[in-house]
Amino acid sequence: MLLKLRAGEKLYINGAVIKVERKATIELLNDATFLLEAHVLQPEDANTPLRQLYFVLQTQLMEREASSRTLRLFGEMSAATREALGGGLVADGLIGADALVEAGRIFEAMKTLRGLFALEAELMKDKTSANAA
Structure with missing residues (x-):
């Protein structure tokens, strides 16, 4: 699964918070639980x-x-x-x-x-x- 993130966007994956400084594409090669920042309430x-x-x-x-x-x-x-x-x-x-x-x-x-x-x-x-x- 490919996730495209904008600069400064956060990704929550398996309980960890990842923030990218620049526009980035992350490919998940196995099953992972994730939320994009836009989905976080x-x-x-x-x-x-x-x-x-x-x-x-x-x-x-x-x-x-x-x-x-x-x-x-x-x-x-x-x-x-x-x-x-x-x-x-x-x-x-x-x-x-x-x-x-x-x-x-x-x-x-x-x-x-x-x-x-x-x-x-x-x-x-x-x-x-x-x-x-």
Whole structure:
């Protein structure tokens, strides 16, 4: 797998942080767990239920020693979020993310969650509007 990085960009690979000074291409010759800087959510940005779930999975990828605890936390939080939602597209997406996590496909689960952020924002906006009325 080829990863193209811009100057100053960070790459998180198997828990290590790599920063390149110049534009670089890195070829991974075996399986590795990695995140590009653009996919990393900062703690202060984990301010909605789905973003918090994403942050938990991100932690799973970046800190392998927390593995069983973070996966258990993800399962508990996901179930609580689905229950609070009571169904709909976001809840359906969470079921898909849960299945990916169960299959060990953490990055793909994170991608699924990122795809739900806009729907979550709409739900939260609708809820805020309803509460204001």
